[in-house]
Amino acid sequence: MMHAILVPMVQAVWWRRIYVMIVKELRQLSRDKALIGFFFWAFIMDVYLAGSGTSMQLVNAGLVVHDSDHSMASRELIHRFHMPYFRFDGEVAHPNEGVRRLDFGDAVVLLNIPPRFQESLASGEATAVQMQVAATHSPQGLSAASYGARIVGEFGLESSLRRMGMSTNGSAALPIVRSDHRVWYNPNQNESWFMSISEVLTITTIFSVLLPAAALVRERERGTVEQLLVSPLTPFQIMVPKVIAMTLVILAGTAMSLFGILHGIFDVPMKGSLLLYFTMTTLYVFTTAGLGLVAATIATNQAQVSLMTILVVAPMINLSGTWTPPEAMPVLLRDLMQLSPLYHFVTISYGIQLKGIGLDILWPSILAMLGLGGSLFGFGMWRFRRQFR
Numbered sequence: 001m002m003h004a005i006l007v008p009m010v011q012a013v014w015w016r017r018i019y020v021m022i023v024k025e026l027r028q029l030s031r032d033k034a035l036i037g038f039f040f041w042a043f044i045m046d047v048y049l050a051g052s053g054t055s056m057q058l059v060n061a062g063l064v065v066h067d068s069d070h071s072m073a074s075r076e077l078i079h080r081f082h083m084p085y086f087r088f089d090g091e092v093a094h095p096n097e098g099v100r101r102l103d104f105g106d107a108v109v110l111l112n113i114p115p116r117f118q119e120s121l122a123s124g125e126a127t128a129v130q131m132q133v134a135a136t137h138s139p140q141g142l143s144a145a146s147y148g149a150r151i152v153g154e155f156g157l158e159s160s161l162r163r164m165g166m167s168t169n170g171s172a173a174l175p176i177v178r179s180d181h182r183v184w185y186n187p188n189q190n191e192s193w194f195m196s197i198s199e200v201l202t203i204t205t206i207f208s209v210l211l212p213a214a215a216l217v218r219e220r221e222r223g224t225v226e227q228l229l230v231s232p233l234t235p236f237q238i239m240v241p242k243v244i245a246m247t248l249v250i251l252a253g254t255a256m257s258l259f260g261i262l263h264g265i266f267d268v269p270m271k272g273s274l275l276l277y278f279t280m281t282t283l284y285v286f287t288t289a290g291l292g293l294v295a296a297t298i299a300t301n302q303a304q305v306s307l308m309t310i311l312v313v314a315p316m317i318n319l320s321g322t323w324t325p326p327e328a329m330p331v332l333l334r335d336l337m338q339l340s341p342l343y344h345f346v347t348i349s350y351g352i353q354l355k356g357i358g359l360d361i362l363w364p365s366i367l368a369m370l371g372l373g374g375s376l377f378g379f380g381m382w383r384f385r386r387q388f389r
Contacts, residue, residue, distance in 0.1 A: 018244075021242075021245075025241055035214065042203045046199060047196055047200055048261050052192060052265075057189075059085070061140060062089045062107040063108070063111060064091070064109070064111070065088075065098075065112075066097075074113045081109075081111065110131070112131070117129070131149075131152075185355055186354060193266060197349060197353060197354075198322040198346075200257045201345060203257075204250060204253075208246075208285045209309050210305065210309045211250065211292065212243050213293070213295040216296035217296050217299055217301060217304075221301055239293065247282060247285045247286050251285070271356030273352065277349070280369075283366075288376065290378065290379060291312050291376055297383040316340050317342065320346050326343075341369050341372045344365040344368045348369065
């Protein structure tokens with residue numbers, strides 16, 4: 001009978017210690033003004049800037065023209081390079097001047113129209129225009145070359161139809177293959193959706209490692225870890241409340257980004273289950289915190305923790321698919337991406353938010369994320385216990 005009474009009392013004391021330690025961690029974090037400032041900046045301003053200030057698409061690319069023909073045909077071709085893709089920045093008297101403007105970054109595209117351009121088109125002779133592209137920004141350079149080739153191709157086709165006495169609508173009678181695109185999940189190809197979601201996932205990963213590590217190292221810097229170790233608390237009761245507290249803080253930051261920036265400003269939809277999304281985020285943060293625990297057992301101060309966070313998080317981000325598509329990577333790196341928990345969390349997040357899919361499709365990614373994250377958390381817990389045994 002006595003044993004039956006003591007067991008609930010022991011459990012109540014155990015959970016009471018966990019609760020008190022969680023409150024302690026939240027209070028300690030609230031006193032770190034620099035870290036709190038960085039937290040709000042990252043989850044609010046950084047996500048906003050990523051969604052509104054970064055673009056991989058071709059927008060207002062500076063165009064300069066060297067027109068050696070000055071005919072109606074050359075003017076019509078130049079007029080087709082218009083906003084929002086191209087911005088006409090005037091003509092140059094000599095091609096070398098245009099190349100100089102490309103070298104200095106004053107223009108992105110130099111369009112060189114040869115003499116007798118209109119005459120050649122009218123007589124059916126072969127003619128060509130030259131387009132030089134400054135591809136220091138390779139995505140925009142590639143897009144500029146692609147758009148330019150398409151514009152010139154359409155202009156050439158219409159000129160040929162007119163020379164044969166056909167209207168531009170006469171192309172419907174010709175055997176032409178057309179490419180009609182149907183975009184799923186992001187029909188308007190709104191780049192801010194992808195960039196803002198990617199930034200939230202990146203920031204979540206950074207703080208999943210940084211906050212638990214900073215909480216443990218803070219105890220060592222202030223000399224309070226020894227006090228905790230001589231208290232009735234076990235290493236588990238010291239470590240896990242830190243992870244739980246930091247997980248709650250990161251979930252609050254994710255909610256701020258999701259409702260305040262993604263949905264409130266960029267109109268990013270949440271097509272799937274909101275509960276499933278936050279559940280997966282909780283599991284990801286909790287398990288990825290194992291890397292922070294490992295870093296805390298190695299670092300001796302907060303500066304070292306920050307540097308180690310960069311060392312740990314940078315490969316995870318580069319191998320996650322947030323910045324570089326997996327298909328564009330070498331085979332070896334594509335295989336290594338399977339070892340990054342963030343890679344699987346990216347699949348889960350985009351699947352829930354933009355595709356509206358659930359556990360029936362996402363379960364392989366969820367199991368992979370939990371397996372990798374659980375291994376990291378177990379290793380971090382083992383390192384912590386071993387250090388303070």
